[in-house]
Amino acid sequence: MPPHRRRRWRGAVTAFALAMCSAVATAASVALVPAAAHPFGDPQTVAVARDEQRPDVVHVRWRVGGPDDLTLLGVSLGLLPEDRLLPDGNVDYRYSDPGLVGPSEQFSAYLLKRITVTADGRPCVGAVEPPRAVARTGATVDFTCPGPVGSATVTMRTLTDLNSAYRALATGPDGQRAVYDSVRESHDWVLTGGSATRSANLGRRAAVQIVSVTAGALPVATVALMLFRRFNRRRKAVT
Known part of the structure; x- marks a missing residue:
């Protein structure tokens, strides 16, 4: 593979992997944000x-x-x-x-x-x-x-x-x-x-939310990582 194509491919895969990781982090944070309140503005x-x-x-x-x-x-x-x-x-x-x-x-x-x-x-x-x-x-x-x-x-x-x-x-x-x-x-x-138990329950529910939201995004990030590793192996074989 020509050097300029390798650089472009490496840059694309790296950007995709970073984007997927960012999506996972964003999804986790969004899980804790309250949903929209009503159609007229702030709740x-x-x-x-x-x-x-x-x-x-x-x-x-x-x-x-x-x-x-x-x-x-x-x-x-x-x-x-x-x-x-x-x-x-x-x-x-x-x-x-x-x-x-x-x-x-x-x-x-x-x-x-x-x-x-x-x-x-x-x-x-x-x-x-x-x-x-x-x-x-x-x-x-x-x-x-x-x-x-x-x-x-x-x-x-x-x-x-x-x-x-x-x-x-x-x-x-x-x-x-x-x-x-x-x-x-x-x-x-x-x-x-007696509200400590209630607060703990809120924390557990928030954790479950994060897991459920990020579960769908993690496989995509895994695919991106596999592509990145495959590219590195191919680049080493060429060089």
Whole structure:
């Protein structure tokens, strides 16, 4: 084989092998990335925690994914005119919208209706803290339970009444995570102690995800390596 062809073949095989290895690494990292949340932009986020000073209080902080979602909610609550929803499906968002929606009684009532907490099978009573800059920092609902809370069931149904494609990415103590949607509306949270096992289970599930995602890519990388080795043997035989 002429030298220039050997160089081209070696470069092609090397590039292919590196690309396959990169694909395997990328697939492993993608396995841990949450799936897309909803069709309108960033997902809602939720943080669940027990009050350190008042063990019978559970804090649920809700933050909207995008400001235009607040506009959509404001229209549904009757706080904004319906013509803010455009015929093409887009939303006519204005910077003043969060300031109109956040402090309203309708918004607080909506959160208390769509977010609920139970502990030991008994409902907790919610109260919405006056939100400040709701589009940026969100809103917090404090739930007072009948007694000290070790674990609680949090039900989250915000925005899914407007479109079932909405999602909420939730976090809790010690790395606990959950995804809320129109099907999975409730999740049990360990708020004090005993969450190490849950975190370990999350780690094991993540490892299984990586193995399943990379299993299909590994044979391709193996073929690339075999081609590379065959090329080296052929080059040595020629030289």
